[in-house]
Amino acid sequence: MIVVTTETVVGRTIESSLGLVRGTTVRSRHVFKDIRAAMKNLVGGEVEEYTKLVAETREQALDRMIAEARARGADAVVGFRFATSEVARAAAEVVAYGTAVRLDGKSAGTGTS
Amino acid sequence: MAFADGELRGEELDRFQARLASEPGLVREVSEYLALQLIARQMAPREPADYEWDRLREDIAHQAGERLSWLLFTGAVLGLIVTGVIGIANSELETLPKTFALGAILGLGLLLLMTLRARLRVLPYDPYRKVER
Numbered sequence: 001m002i003v004v005t006t007e008t009v010v011g012r013t014i015e016s017s018l019g020l021v022r023g024t025t026v027r028s029r030h031v032f033k034d035i036r037a038a039m040k041n042l043v044g045g046e047v048e049e050y051t052k053l054v055a056e057t058r059e060q061a062l063d064r065m066i067a068e069a070r071a072r073g074a075d076a077v078v079g080f081r082f083a084t085s086e087v088a089r090a091a092a093e094v095v096a097y098g099t100a101v102r103l104d105g106k107s108a109g110t111g112t113s
Numbered sequence: 114m115a116f117a118d119g120e121l122r123g124e125e126l127d128r129f130q131a132r133l134a135s136e137p138g139l140v141r142e143v144s145e146y147l148a149l150q151l152i153a154r155q156m157a158p159r160e161p162a163d164y165e166w167d168r169l170r171e172d173i174a175h176q177a178g179e180r181l182s183w184l185l186f187t188g189a190v191l192g193l194i195v196t197g198v199i200g201i202a203n204s205e206l207e208t209l210p211k212t213f214a215l216g217a218i219l220g221l222g223l224l225l226l227m228t229l230r231a232r233l234r235v236l237p238y239d240p241y242r243k244v245e246r
Contacts, residue, residue: 001119027241032183048246056241059151070119 001066002076003098009076013104018072022097023064026087027057034090054092058082061096074100114146140238148240155244194218 002009029037029049037049061082069077080098087093115121116129133140169175201214236242 035186051246052244055246056244059244060241063147067119 001069001074002103003062003066003080004076004078005080007079009078009101009103012076014078015102015104018069018074018100018102020097021065021068021072021074021077021100022095023061023066023068024093024095025057025060025064026091026093027053027060028088028091029053037090050092054094057092057094058096061094065096065098069098069100072100073102075103076101114143117143117146117150144238144240148243151240151243155246157246 008014029052033049033053037047040047040049065077065080077098077100080096083095083097085093085095116126121129133143198215198218201211201218204211206214
């Protein structure tokens with residue numbers, strides 16, 4: 001599945017648009033990680049616990065969006081974006097969205113960009 | 114693995130999903146494959162600080178300090194909860210409010226245990242916990 005942030009896929013022609021696809025998830029860390037993160041907040045520097053949390057959330061949202069695009073028979077997702085919001089303290093919410101498209105006759109690639 | 118790559122369609126997909134519903138071992142296999150895919154697409158090299166983190170984690174004094182602090186903290190919190198429950202049980206509150214207070218604490222504790230049980234049950238099937246950054 002090709003996933004690009006641009007409106008087109010370079011070198012390919014968009015045959016048809018299959019509409020909006022999105023993946024959403026909200027994840028949290030357990031309370032002990034929150035306590036450790038609170039300590040790191042006091043002394044500064046990267047809070048790895050939250051870096052990991054946001055990264056996990058981002059990847060899951062991306063995978064869910066790709067799964068929806070595949071279910072619609074898409075070859076690619078164009079105009080891909082991430083959006084975040086806060087629904088609960090110490091929880092990360094990420095929405096991954098884009099437009100699923102079918103590309104011209106040639107088979108689709110497998111990378112994400 | 115065609116299912117994880119989204120290559121199964123129609124009847125094939127239905128058949129595989131039916132197998133997933135009845136074969137926990139297969140679910141675990143799919144999860145492990147998804148975890149490998151996730152790791153493969155996180156090919157960013159390690160950062161210099163990562164090596165120092167590793168050394169710190171192997172440091173005996175650091176390990177001992179961490180273990181002691183967690184032990185003290187969790188032990189004290191559990192002690193406080195138990196003391197609170199005993200305090201309520203022995204208080205001069207009337208029977209009905211005392212029962213409600215103890216019931217609420219017991220209910221919350223049970224709810225926490227059930228939530229923990231559910232989390233531990235699905236943990237092996239959550240490939241995203243392998244994502245680092």
